Amino acid sequence: MTSETDLQAQIDLLQNRISELEGQMNARPFIADIKFQERLDREAFFYKVFRALSFNAIKGDYVEFGCHGGTTFSLAYHSAQLHKHKAHLWAFDSFQGFPKQRDEEDDHPKWVEGRMSTSLQKFTDLCDERGLPRDAYTVVPGFYSDSLPALKQDEAPDNIALVYIDCDLYSSTQDVLKFLQPRLKHGMVIALDDYYCWSESQAAGERVALEEFMEENPGWELIPYLQFGWHGLAFVLHSKDVKAVR
Numbered sequence: 001m002t003s004e005t006d007l008q009a010q011i012d013l014l015q016n017r018i019s020e021l022e023g024q025m026n027a028r029p030f031i032a033d034i035k036f037q038e039r040l041d042r043e044a045f046f047y048k049v050f051r052a053l054s055f056n057a058i059k060g061d062y063v064e065f066g067c068h069g070g071t072t073f074s075l076a077y078h079s080a081q082l083h084k085h086k087a088h089l090w091a092f093d094s095f096q097g098f099p100k101q102r103d104e105e106d107d108h109p110k111w112v113e114g115r116m117s118t119s120l121q122k123f124t125d126l127c128d129e130r131g132l133p134r135d136a137y138t139v140v141p142g143f144y145s146d147s148l149p150a151l152k153q154d155e156a157p158d159n160i161a162l163v164y165i166d167c168d169l170y171s172s173t174q175d176v177l178k179f180l181q182p183r184l185k186h187g188m189v190i191a192l193d194d195y196y197c198w199s200e201s202q203a204a205g206e207r208v209a210l211e212e213f214m215e216e217n218p219g220w221e222l223i224p225y226l227q228f229g230w231h232g233l234a235f236v237l238h239s240k241d242v243k244a245v246r
């Protein structure tokens, strides 16, 4: 049994530790942790978007392009679960990091060939750790320029509720949008994680690729929906055949 003296000693220890931590916090002028904040922003995004998809009964899969360490993938899974949305999840990534830059529009200080590489094994291990059952998702490994055109009809998602494009590069986003073109549907959400990531020499690659794609597909309209963090923007896709309320 713990005596009163022992208990008091433990309380004193804890109080000392609290004072120490308070001291550390006060010594830092700005205590926000960037990665933590970005995670919170994305978590809030997935919470809202799956709530909207469930509320509006927009059925279909979650398709992610750019999966790396599986953070957004697992956030999407848990949000879908929370809102009882039955999305099957699809993970599209090279699992070897970025490809070689193909166009001058790809120029960006962070997006260098081979960076952000997470092996397929590591990705599935991380998904296991975060509680994603293996049958909840399908992984399609490979660089998009090879993997997407090679996918057979019955190996690809055919009803998409939410697309999360986080492959950063202009050229990668071009490949993704080409693949999505025959899979567009009214009411789906298209989110671009790097809509506001530009460089000294270039406009934001994901944004440019999307704008060009929309010009080539005049039957569709993007309704700006949610900005997340300092970097991302999501749209609801409207078919111009469906009357939009303005």
Ligand SMILES: C[S@@+](CC[C@H](N)C(=O)[O-])C[C@H]1O[C@@H](n2cnc3c(N)ncnc32)[C@H](O)[C@@H]1O
Binding pocket: 065, 066, 067, 068, 069, 070, 071, 072, 073, 092, 093, 094, 095, 096, 097, 098, 099, 115, 116, 117, 118, 142, 143, 144, 145, 166, 167, 168, 169, 171, 172, 175
């Ligand atoms: C910013 S990371 C994705 C981060 C991820 N959403 C997360 O939460 O950890 C970008 C990813 O895009 C992938 N990628 C970029 N271009 C690609 C391409 N053309 N083909 C396949 N994967 C690509 C990279 O391998 C990398 O894993």
